[in-house]
Amino acid sequence: MESTSGEDAPKRNPLPSALVSNLESVLAARRPAAAEVSTAAAAGEAEASAPEDAPSGDGAPARPIVLLTCAGGIRSAGLAALVDALVTGARCDVHVCAPESDKPACGYSITIRETITATSVDFTGAKAFEISGTPVDCVSLALSGRLFPWSSPALVISGINTGPNCGYEMEALVYGVPSIAISLN
Template sequence: MATQMPPNLVANLQNVLVGRKGKGDEEQGEEKDPNPITSGGGGEEEDSRPIVLLTNAGGISSPGLTFLAEALLRSGLCNLHVCAPDSDKSMSGHSVTVRETLSVSSTDMNGATAFEVSGTPVDCVSLALSGALFSWSRPALVVSGINRGSSCGHHIPYLGAVAGAREAFMCGVPSISISMSWRKDESKESDFKDAVDVCLPLLLAAIRDIERGLSPKLAF
């Protein structure tokens, strides 16, 4: 659980990542990719920040997604877009909707462009990457979470949150799935705020690495 992590451990992690950012900036200088994959479109003023697509399995109103979206928006370091199920699809695995018509609705999420979808996390990521919902060609990073409950061992094949990240990876987009261990009668929704404090520095470091071309290259 995030609440059991010592505050000094979190602080140390953040300090290391801040130092890593400074070192990387010196090595890379001010050089920018002339054709970034993060550029927007649709006739609006271009936002040069890297695009992050956020999804989950617990539903668009779940606290894990809400708190993470708020933190990413506050950071100001990415152009956030959200596409998530309209209800809990936690144990949907890598299933897709083929015999029903998907419904999609725009929703307000404190400044992020957001859609809720009647299907699974895989449906959400597939729709987002198809270009049917957003004007960009593809995001720099897909984040799936924060999932309620651990994502490990034999649980992995069944979890919609992991499948959302896997779908992005299969499409050639870097992705991360995040989960938080949940204990009945002990854990509470506010614990997700602590989980965000732990994982946000890692997400921002991943975004910086992707911008610099330091992320692992995907081959199929």
């Protein structure tokens, strides 16, 4: 008897392959070069004995760090698809900091009269926190160094948001971190 539930079928990646390829190219270009720190022979030995996500000789991570957020909230399908695509590619360390609920049309709003809470969330292959505030609160808190042990991510991605998104008001740009916004209208 054949299974019709789809459980045996391979999981389909909802992101266009061109987008994933482009993201991988950008991340690969931003990857720190461990070979510059030591001679080629010493670097080869260190890479063979070091785990894939161990820091290189200069203290930088072996893979670039990507911070994800989404106005649709931590449980949005778009964010889950983006995390899956980046984790499956295994070319970057994925960190997530997103609102605990859908925050549509928040723009550049911040939380000022309420206490913001951060709660750790399980995301396969990613370190994640849900925040009680807005998407701007999420990025500001993530970049502050209070949630994650890194000094700055290589890239911040907002999305995949439902509906149009201008992307120009991204908080990470204020901090000088390369950023993109992905929307599905």
